Amino acid sequence: MAPYWNEKWGNSSSRQHREGLKAAAAVSMAREELASHLRVAPEQIIFTSGATEANNIALIGHARAMSEIHGKPGHLITLSTEHRAVLDPIKQLEKEGFQVTEITPQKDGILDLNQLVEVFKENTFLVSIMIANNEIGVIQPIKEIAQLCKERNILLHSDAAQALGHISLYPEFLGIDFTSVSAHKMYGPKGIGALIMRPEIPVQPLQWGGSQEKGIRPGTLAVPLIIGLAKAAEIAIRDLKDYELLVTKMRNKFLEELKSKISGISLNGSQDERLPHNLNITIAGVQGSILHKELRPFISCSSGSACANGAPSHVLMALGLNAQEAKASLRLSLSRYTTEAELKNAAIKIKDVINKLRSQN
Numbered sequence: 305m306a307p308y309w310n311e312k313w314g315n316s317s318s319r320q321h322r323e324g325l326k327a328a329a330a331v332s333m334a335r336e337e338l339a340s341h342l343r344v345a346p347e348q349i350i351f352t353s354g355a356t357e358a359n360n361i362a363l364i365g366h367a368r369a370m371s372e373i374h375g376k377p378g379h380l381i382t383l384s385t386e387h388r389a390v391l392d393p394i395k396q397l398e399k400e401g402f403q404v405t406e407i408t409p410q411k412d413g414i415l416d417l418n419q420l421v422e423v424f425k426e427n428t429f430l431v432s433i434m435i436a437n438n439e440i441g442v443i444q445p446i447k448e449i450a451q452l453c454k455e456r457n458i459l460l461h462s463d464a465a466q467a468l469g470h471i472s473l474y475p476e477f478l479g480i481d482f483t484s485v486s487a488h489k490m491y492g493p494k495g496i497g498a499l500i501m502r503p504e505i506p507v508q509p510l511q512w513g514g515s516q517e518k519g520i521r522p523g524t525l526a527v528p529l530i531i532g533l534a535k536a537a538e539i540a541i542r543d544l545k546d547y548e549l550l551v552t553k554m555r556n557k558f559l560e561e562l563k564s565k566i567s568g569i570s571l572n573g574s575q576d577e578r579l580p581h582n583l584n585i586t587i588a589g590v591q592g593s594i595l596h597k598e599l600r601p602f603i604s605c606s607s608g609s610a611c612a613n614g615a616p617s618h619v620l621m622a623l624g625l626n627a628q629e630a631k632a633s634l635r636l637s638l639s640r641y642t643t644e645a646e647l648k649n650a651a652i653k654i655k656d657v658i659n660k661l662r663s664q665n
């Protein structure tokens with residue numbers, strides 16, 4: 305990325321001089337590289353500011369286009385455990401007259417496919433179900449979901465922000481029509497992502513003012529960030545198998561360590577169908593806000609999504625936890641750089657803090 309901040313500072317949309325042409329070539333190369341990592345065509349990539357924007361374009365842009373084609377708004381299906389970057393655009397669509405069905409997953413966070421079959425309607429045109437959940441890490445049976453949609457001529461959008469770089473993600477193989485990705489979930493820069501979609505799918509832009517990204521996402525492209533996104537994907541996908549094996553093993557050992565040291569721990573979400581690096585646990589008999597405050601000097605962890613503003617997690621509550629239990633939960637993420645020693649130390653700190661809080665009760 306570095307040279308594109310200052311030395312190669314051209315605007316990739318300025319094709320009349322060399323600086324612009326160099327930037328355009330770099331974007332074009334990054335597009336091809338990202339496409340090859342995802343096994344899609346370069347024309348299928350729309351660069352955005354992140355997964356939030358990609359979700360908005362896919363959901364609102366496609367819904368409005370379909371409404372125009374059919375002369376009236378149709379029906380969409382989603383999951384109650386989706387990220388707000390899906391639930392909120394869908395809420396907006398509801399205000400615009402679209403019908404919405406929000407399915408609550410099973411207790412382990414995974415969608416029951418029969419439930420999906422039951423809620424399809426004649427006017428359902430879009431299903432939006434994430435591949436992997438950002439809070440509890442559970443992985444949905446996306447290939448089977450895609451098949452059910454395909455049989456009914458319904459398109460599938462999937463927020464894959466948490467999946468890319470952590471599990472194998474090939475949108476065409478999985479049968480996903482719109483895939484939203486983000487660089488900063490796989491060690492790339494913040495403020496860049498992409499929507500992967502076939503160019504013939506109808507989508508209305510959400511903003512106007514330029515012809516970049518086929519007019520679907522007008523505006524000057526963030527050249528250094530795009531290069532960072534492609535590079536982050538390259539590294540993460542290259543190392544994926546080793547990462548998955550190592551981090552899953554370390555994560556499982558960490559959970560065992562926590563369980564052996566602390567009573568009253570329960571894991572939220574399926575243990576098997578889960579992102580390698582994710583743990584989400586509830587601790588009985590402690591007050592969530594105090595737990596997080598006490599842990600802050602030692603561990604960077606949270607109880608929910610960075611976008612939830614400290615409210616109890618809607619994901620955990622959808623699994624049946626009450627607000628107090630949701631707040632007394634820890635979302636702990638390992639990284640490719642996490643060491644065994646750090647995990648050992650973290651388990652001790654968590655145990656000490658919980659023992660202290662329980663002794664004060």
Ligand SMILES: Cc1ncc(COP(=O)(O)O)c(C=O)c1O
Binds near residue numbers: 387434465485486611
């Ligand atoms: C599942 C999911 N979707 C969407 C987002 C938002 O992505 P971005 O920050 O790239 O807009 C996030 C990140 O917080 C996420 O975890």
